[in-house]
Amino acid sequence: MTDQTLDLAPKAGAEREEVVEIGGGPAFWAVFKREFRQYFRSPIAYGVAFALFLFTGIYFNAYVTGANGQAPANATLIPAVITFLLFLFAPLLTMRLIAEETREGTLEVLMTLPMNEAQFVIGKFLAVWAYYTILILVSLIYLVILSLIGTPDLGAAAGAYFGAWLYGGAALAITMIFSALTEDQIVAAFLGAATILVMFLADSAAAAIPSNAPWLVDIVRELGLTAHYDSTMAAGILRGEDVLYFVFLMVLSIFITTLIISIRRWRG
Amino acid sequence: MIEVEHLTKRYGGFTAVNDISFSTGAGVTGFLGPNGAGKTTTMRMLTGYLPPTSGKASVAGFDVFNDSLQVRKRVGYLPESVPLYRDMSALAYLMYIAEIRGVKNRRDRALHVLGRVGLQDRADSLIRTLSKGMRQRVGLASTLLHDPDVLILDEPTIGLDPRQVLELRDLVRELGQRHTVLFSTHILSEAEQVCQNVVIINRGEIIAQGSPSALRGELERGGRVFARADVAAETLLPTVREIDGIIEVEISTDGVIATPATPEIDPRPAIARAIIGQGWNLLELRPQAVNLEEIFLELTRHEAQGAADEEAEAHEYDDDDENDEEVSA
Numbered sequence: 001m002t003d004q005t006l007d008l009a010p011k012a013g014a015e016r017e018e019v020v021e022i023g024g025g026p027a028f029w030a031v032f033k034r035e036f037r038q039y040f041r042s043p044i045a046y047g048v049a050f051a052l053f054l055f056t057g058i059y060f061n062a063y064v065t066g067a068n069g070q071a072p073a074n075a076t077l078i079p080a081v082i083t084f085l086l087f088l089f090a091p092l093l094t095m096r097l098i099a100e101e102t103r104e105g106t107l108e109v110l111m112t113l114p115m116n117e118a119q120f121v122i123g124k125f126l127a128v129w130a131y132y133t134i135l136i137l138v139s140l141i142y143l144v145i146l147s148l149i150g151t152p153d154l155g156a157a158a159g160a161y162f163g164a165w166l167y168g169g170a171a172l173a174i175t176m177i178f179s180a181l182t183e184d185q186i187v188a189a190f191l192g193a194a195t196i197l198v199m200f201l202a203d204s205a206a207a208a209i210p211s212n213a214p215w216l217v218d219i220v221r222e223l224g225l226t227a228h229y230d231s232t233m234a235a236g237i238l239r240g241e242d243v244l245y246f247v248f249l250m251v252l253s254i255f256i257t258t259l260i261i262s263i264r265r266w267r268g
Numbered sequence: 269m270i271e272v273e274h275l276t277k278r279y280g281g282f283t284a285v286n287d288i289s290f291s292t293g294a295g296v297t298g299f300l301g302p303n304g305a306g307k308t309t310t311m312r313m314l315t316g317y318l319p320p321t322s323g324k325a326s327v328a329g330f331d332v333f334n335d336s337l338q339v340r341k342r343v344g345y346l347p348e349s350v351p352l353y354r355d356m357s358a359l360a361y362l363m364y365i366a367e368i369r370g371v372k373n374r375r376d377r378a379l380h381v382l383g384r385v386g387l388q389d390r391a392d393s394l395i396r397t398l399s400k401g402m403r404q405r406v407g408l409a410s411t412l413l414h415d416p417d418v419l420i421l422d423e424p425t426i427g428l429d430p431r432q433v434l435e436l437r438d439l440v441r442e443l444g445q446r447h448t449v450l451f452s453t454h455i456l457s458e459a460e461q462v463c464q465n466v467v468i469i470n471r472g473e474i475i476a477q478g479s480p481s482a483l484r485g486e487l488e489r490g491g492r493v494f495a496r497a498d499v500a501a502e503t504l505l506p507t508v509r510e511i512d513g514i515i516e517v518e519i520s521t522d523g524v525i526a527t528p529a530t531p532e533i534d535p536r537p538a539i540a541r542a543i544i545g546q547g548w549n550l551l552e553l554r555p556q557a558v559n560l561e562e563i564f565l566e567l568t569r570h571e572a573q574g575a576a577d578e579e580a581e582a583h584e585y586d587d588d589d590e591n592d593e594e595v596s597a
Contacts, residue, residue: 020415021372030367041355105351109410112315113368114340266319267279 027115031123032130035097039131044096048089049135056081060142064149073150075157078142079164080234082135083171083225087200090171091178091192093131097124098179098261099188111265117258121180125173125254132168136161156236163233166246167225171196173253180260199225269293269418269448270314274323277309284309286472287323296444298459298480299452300564301469307452308348310469311420314450315345328417328448341369344411344447348422350404354396358387358406361395366413381409385439401432408439419449425458437462456564468564491531496523496552497543507546511538525556 024030039045059081063074098121101107110120140161146152175192182188202224206217221227228242270292277285285306301307312318314327316336325332328342353361362378371377382388385405395403404424411419424440425433441462443449453459459466460480467477476483497504501519508526509517514535516527528535536553543550 019373020377020413022370022414024367024370024372024374027368027370030364034364104353105347105349106353107351108312108317108347109345109351109365110368112317112340112343112345113365114337114370115368116337265317 026119027113028119028123028126031110031115031120032126035124035127036130039093039127042096044092045131048092049138052082052085052089052135053138055085056139056142060145064145073146073152075143075146075152075154076160076234076236078139079136079157079160080230082139083164083167083229083234084200086168086171087193087196090168090196091175091189093128094172094175094179094192095185095189096179097128097176098257099183099185102180102264103183107261107265111261117261117265118254121176121254121257121261125176125250125257128172128176129169132172133165136165136168153236159236159238160234162238163229163242166243167229167233170225170246170249170253173250173257174199177253177257177260180257180264196225199223201226203227203230270297270325270327270450272310272314272323272325275310275313275320275325276322277306277313277318278321283472285313285320288469288472288474289323290467290474290477292448292450292465292467294444294448295464296440296449296451296462298463298466299450299469300454300456300459300466301452302454305454305469306472307454307469308422309472311345311422311450311452315343315420316340317345341414342417343420344414344416344418345420346407346411346422346424348426348452350407350424352395352403352406352410355394357392357394358382358398358409359391361406362410362413365410369414371414377413378409381412382406384412385409386435401428401435404428404432404436405439408436412443417448419443419447419451421449421451423452423454425453425455433458491533491535492525492527492556493534493536493539494520494523494525494552494554494556495539495543495550497546497548497550499546499548504543504548507542508539511535511542513538523552 056078060078063077067073098107101110111117143152143157143161147154174195175188178188178191178195179185181191202220203226206221206224206227209217209220211217228245231237232239232242270290272291273289275285275288276283288306288310299307299310309318313320314325314332316332316339319333327339330338330342332339353364356364359375359378359382362381363374366374366377379388379391382391385408387402387405387409390398390402395406398406404427408421408424411421421440425436428436437458440449440451444462444464451459451462463480465477465479466483468475495504495508501522501524505517505519505524508514508524511526513529513533514526515529517524519525526535526539540550540553
């Protein structure tokens with residue numbers, strides 16, 4: 001008698017397991033979490049971090065030694081150097097982001113789940129931007145050192161670091177486009193680096209344009225990255241139009257990446 | 269559960285799928301055809317991955333193009349290449365897919381489906397350390413997470429060793445009792461064992477559909493028989509041809525296959541008498557067994573030049589390259 005009653009219990013448990021409870025978080029959050037964790041297991045991400053801090057460290061050391069206690073503590077130097085280096089390490093951080101999923105075929109699985117391309121791209125972008133944010137936060141160590149040996153302008157530093165954060169977001173979003181465009185990570189990195197470099201040099205290119213076309217000079221200058229950072233944010237001047245410029249670049253790049261994934265899928 | 273009406277997919281000038289229509293009910297439906305026939309393209313359209321050029325299809329009551337999201341919620345799809353993240357554990361991968369699917373009880377579901385494919389003890393193994401057969405099962409498990417109405421499996425037995433193939437077939441058969449399964453293969457005997465229904469596609473067009481037994485019956489009505497004597501098939505052929513009521517004779521390896529004028533005629537007694545009458549010894553005389561393989565060859569004989577190649581490819585555990593399908597993709 002008792003044996004029979006006991007037999008029923010595990011059955012009830014097994015039935016319960018079949019139930020699927022739907023209604024978790026948004027899909028982009030799942031993509032973000034996986035991708036963000038991925039950066040802490042990726043040798044390239046560690047390589048980028050190592051190279052970045054080696055270079056900024058040497059630069060910072062040279063600056064402090066050269067200043068020799070005479071020059072004012074320049075708090076905007078390091079974020080400016082980071083924005084310059086972005087043409088190298090933004091493509092390295094984003095090259096595998098989408099190219100790898102395309103090549104491995106996992107994109108096909110993801111695109112048949114109840115998730116649209118935009119959620120996928122946003123999750124991916126936020127992950128790399130979050131990793132970059134950590135790099136920026138770590139680089140605040142230079143500001144701490146400066147504060148110990150001098151009196152840096154903290155207002156200017158806040159503008160410069162905030163600007164470097166936005167600048168990085170834009171550079172990462174732009175280089176992400178190339179990861180969607182090609183399955184080849186090297187090609188994606190190369191095209192991304194070239195694009196960021198061109199946008200970085202737009203300022204210098206504008207200077208070379210004959211001055212009888214001032215409107216062209218302005219357009220080229222304003223399209224480039226430097227005009228919105230070097231003379232404004234890096235000097236501690238926060239302008240709404242510069243913030244908008246970087247945010248616009250991010251939104252546009254996410255949109256273009258989404259479009260490329262859709263078109264590539266639709267063309268089969 | 270799956271309704272396809274006049275579905276067409278063109279890539280530039282190439283028509284991968286040409287005006288196909290079929291429908292499937294509960295149980296396992298086999299989607300049969302040689303490589304490059306349009307199986308993968310059709311499945312990609314059914315899962316909402318590829319938009320059709322024209323025509324329409326609905327899965328679980330929803331249009332695959334207009335209600336793609338609803339379809340995706342109700343379908344589990346396993347692509348032929350079984351894409352997985354190699355650096356994740358089986359459990360972590362399943363929980364990731366479950367999270368994107370919005371499943372709340374992710375861990376329970378992931379463990380449950382792992383149990384269902386018999387991999388509960390490998391939950392924490394990295395996917396790259398799993399054998400091909402196990403990966404295939406992880407892929408299959410990932411399609412079960414949300415307990416879908418419809419499963420679409422693209423050549424799930426490809427590249428497995430014979431024992432794994434048998435295990436996977438059993439699993440698919442078992443899943444067919446609970447889910448509607450569309451299962452593509454180019455191995456005919458596999459479809460015969462696993463499927464209640466088959467849809468045969470070749471060069472983007474459906475050439476036959478029905479239950480394996482109905483399709484067999486259709487051809488068996490021909491009443492064809494195989495005869496073998498202790499003389500060369502070439503010698504035997506004219507003798508059999510002269511028998512009344514036999515309209516066609518062809519050589520098949522070391523004997524002949526004779527087709528009677530009407531299915532009601534059993535030509536065996538006449539053939540036996542003719543052979544004995546010639547003074548030869550009758551070695552074998554039997555109805556020509558018809559399996560899907562032969563039905564398939566029969567149906568594709570007139571159109572496909574490559575039919576002979578397909579015969580080789582239809583060989584059981586042959587998993588050589590699937591690139592034909594990729595060209596169309």
